[in-house]
Amino acid sequence: MAEFDMVIRNAVVGTAADIFHADIGISDGVITALGRRLGPARRDLDAGGRYVLPGGIDTHCHFDQPMRDTVTLADDFLSGTVSAAHGGTTTVVPFACQLQGQSVRAAVEDYHRRAADKPVIDYAFHLIVSDPTEHVLRDELPALIREGYSSFKIYMTYETLKLDDRQIISVLALARREGALVMVHAENSDCIAWLTAELEKAGKTRPFFHAVSRPLAVEREGTHRAITMSEIVDVPILLVHVSGADAVEQIRWARGRGLHILAETCPQYLVLTSDHLDQPGFEGAKYVCSPPPRDAASQQAVWNGLTSGVFQVVSSDHAAFRFDDPRGKKRHGIDAPFAKLPNGLPGVETRLPLLFSEGVSKGRIDLPTFVALAATNAAKLYGLYPRKGTIAVGSDADLAIWNKDREVVITNEILHHNCDYTPYEGMRVRGWPEVVISRGEVVVEEGKLLAQPGRGQFLRCDRPRPVPA
Ligand code: URP
Ligand code: ZN
Ligand code: ZN
Numbered sequence: 130m131a132e133f134d135m136v137i138r139n140a141v142v143g144t145a146a147d148i149f150h151a152d153i154g155i156s157d158g159v160i161t162a163l164g165r166r167l168g169p170a171r172r173d174l175d176a177g178g179r180y181v182l183p184g185g186i187d188t189h190c191h192f193d194q195p196m197r198d199t200v201t202l203a204d205d206f207l208s209g210t211v212s213a214a215h216g217g218t219t220t221v222v223p224f225a226c227q228l229q230g231q232s233v234r235a236a237v238e239d240y241h242r243r244a245a246d247k248p249v250i251d252y253a254f255h256l257i258v259s260d261p262t263e264h265v266l267r268d269e270l271p272a273l274i275r276e277g278y279s280s281f282k283i284y285m286t287y288e289t290l291k292l293d294d295r296q297i298i299s300v301l302a303l304a305r306r307e308g309a310l311v312m313v314h315a316e317n318s319d320c321i322a323w324l325t326a327e328l329e330k331a332g333k334t335r336p337f338f339h340a341v342s343r344p345l346a347v348e349r350e351g352t353h354r355a356i357t358m359s360e361i362v363d364v365p366i367l368l369v370h371v372s373g374a375d376a377v378e379q380i381r382w383a384r385g386r387g388l389h390i391l392a393e394t395c396p397q398y399l400v401l402t403s404d405h406l407d408q409p410g411f412e413g414a415k416y417v418c419s420p421p422p423r424d425a426a427s428q429q430a431v432w433n434g435l436t437s438g439v440f441q442v443v444s445s446d447h448a449a450f451r452f453d454d455p456r457g458k459k460r461h462g463i464d465a466p467f468a469k470l471p472n473g474l475p476g477v478e479t480r481l482p483l484l485f486s487e488g489v490s491k492g493r494i495d496l497p498t499f500v501a502l503a504a505t506n507a508a509k510l511y512g513l514y515p516r517k518g519t520i521a522v523g524s525d526a527d528l529a530i531w532n533k534d535r536e537v538v539i540t541n542e543i544l545h546h547n548c549d550y551t552p553y554e555g556m557r558v559r560g561w562p563e564v565v566i567s568r569g570e571v572v573v574e575e576g577k578l579l580a581q582p583g584r585g586q587f588l589r590c591d592r593p594r595p596v597p598a
Contacts, residue, residue: 132168133161134569137528140181143496144520145505153181155526158568163522174564174571176530182500183519184219184527184565185481186507188255189312189369189393189444191473192223193243197289200471201456203449203548206247207582209477212447212546214573214580216478217562219250219527220517220588222507224282226257229289233258233269237278241587248585249578250567251527253513255312256281258300259290266303277589279512280310282369285351286318286419298358305364308592310510312367312393315351315376316343316420325468334466336413340403340421342467348420349375356383356390365389365593367510370446372398372420374430380439384598391510391598393442396483397422397474398431401552411463415452415550419472436493441506441596445480448473449548475548479539485531486558512591530564537561545578 133154142151142163154162154170192209194202204212206223213221225240227233233256240254256273258265258281270281283300284290292300297313304311324342328334333341352368356379359366371377371394383390401422406413416422434440450471451457461469481503488494494502508518515524537543539553565573572580 130169131171133170135172135174136167136170137174137176137181137530139178140176141178142520143180143182143500145497145501148496153520153526153528155569158526158570160520160522160524160526163520179563180496180531180533181520182529182531183504184529184567185217186220186222186504186513186518187213187218187445187447187477187480188222188442188507188511189395190221190223190447190477194224194226195228198460199456200450200460203451203457203475204447204546206244206252207249208545208547209447210248210250210252210585211578212478212544214250214565214567214578215545215576217481217529217531217565218477219529219565219567220252220513221250221477222253222255222511224257225254227259229260231260233265233273237273244587246583249572249580249582250585251588252585253511253588253590254278257290258283259292261292261296261300266299270303271307274307274309279590279592280312282312282314284314285355286314286316286321291318294354294358298362301358301362301364301366305362310365310367310593312369313355314370315348315355315368317347317350320347320350329466329468336411336417336467336470337403337407339417339467339470340406343419343421345373345375345423345427348373349379352376352379356388359390360388365391367391367393369393370395370398370420371440372427372431373423374427377430377434377439380434389598391596392440393444394431394435394440395444395446396476396480397446397552399428399435399487400483400556402428405552414458414470416474416552417467417470417472418446418448418474432493435488435502440502441510441598443480443484443502444507445476446473447475447477449475449546451548452550454549474552475546476552478544478546479551479553482537482539482558482561483553485560490533490559506596509594509596512593513588514594526566526569528566529562531560532563533560535559535561535563
């Protein structure tokens with residue numbers, strides 16, 4: 130008689146705290162035992178001494194988000210989650226975005242319709258608050274937080290999304306009252322607008338100048354201002370997609386003052402530089418995202434931040450626009466000034482292989498740190514822990530079996546997103562997720578998708594739990 134639905138045998142289990150040898154017993158989608166020589170199961174899966182890690186949690190990705198200007202994100206909840214799963218991720222948290230004049234609840238309902246019947250892995254929603262009216266702050270957000278939408282992103286830039294300082298403070302105060310977590314896109318909008326106009330006047334409009342229009346100082350100022358408002362309201366914030374040495378310095382400064390500032394970075398700031406934007410013709414458009422990839426010194430500063438605990442989370446910020454497509458990067462043609470280019474890069478599938486390879490395989494971070502950055506901290510911060518983000522009895526059996534020695538050359542051909550390029554074309558990585566399991570079901574094995582669209586479940590998020598910062 131089978132004791133378990135599945136046992137993964139001979140695993141080297143990695144969590145944010147430990148590495149240990151064990152078998153993992155799974156029943157009804159949940160981990161029910163960790164031990165040596167577990168009893169019989171309906172299915173045995175031999176890990177053969179490979180790492181078995183918590184499935185990744187990508188808490189910054191944009192799927193099927195309504196856009197202005199008739200550009201369209203390449204990935205919906207099907208292609209986005211299929212791509213995520215192939216990269217070792219088993220939970221995604223994209224954004225239900227309130228358009229100005231829209232109610233947040235309407236945005237959430239619309240986003241549920243967009244997701245319906247599509248995801249192959251589990252998912253939750255953050256909210257994007259772009260119009261914090263009194264009704265939104267007093268009625269809608271408190272109710273939505275209680276219903277499982279406990280985090281929201283606010284923007285300091287982008288004309289149709291940005292909040293002014295008074296609005297930001299109001300949102301932070303609401304987050305403090307209700308116990309929600311606010312993610313901040315910190316760049317100074319007016320400085321970007323002035324720099325863009327100056328560059329345009331000088332005829333400097335090719336994609337490379339996107340990076341020039343958003344220098345380190347623009348991110349530094351936004352970061353400092355966000356920290357100041359967090360201090361005034363006395364509420365933690367999470368600074369998203371931190372890219373530059375100056376912003377890292379601000380976060381260290383804030384922590385030194387005892388402020389509760391959390392931070393996320395992304396692979397593009399760990400492996401790309403602004404040289405990638407500086408290519409002939411329109412090619413640089415592939416790397417246009419905000420904040421932009423920086424110089425080698427900033428890249429090193431971000432790595433230093435990662436190894437020294439400045440960052441709690443590494444997310445993809447997957448915001449894929451097809452390159453050779455009038456709904457994507459070429460919306461305004463190949464001579465379009467940089468300010469007209471949709472901002473964003475694909476990366477939901479390459480996030481963990483890049484972090485593993487550049488981090489663990491190259492000896493910059495250890496395996497528990499990888500797990501913390503890839504899954505555990507995000508699960509805690511966004512109220513999904515311990516159901517997600519760890520390997521423990523009672524947790525969902527969301528797992529990825531990693532072959533630490535497998536070398537793969539990343540090409541767009543091998544990826545599963547709906548984008549026609551990857552910024553990481555030709556990069557060789559060491560370490561690859563060979564089997565991916567979601568709630569006890571093998572969803573990807575040896576590069577093959579085994580999951581049905583719509584099997585992914587919507588997750589309601591609790592209030593955030595503290596993570597050491
Ligand atoms: O360029 C980026 N990062 N696009 C996605 C939207 C955002 O601000 O994260
Ligand atoms: Zn952003
Ligand atoms: Zn984003």
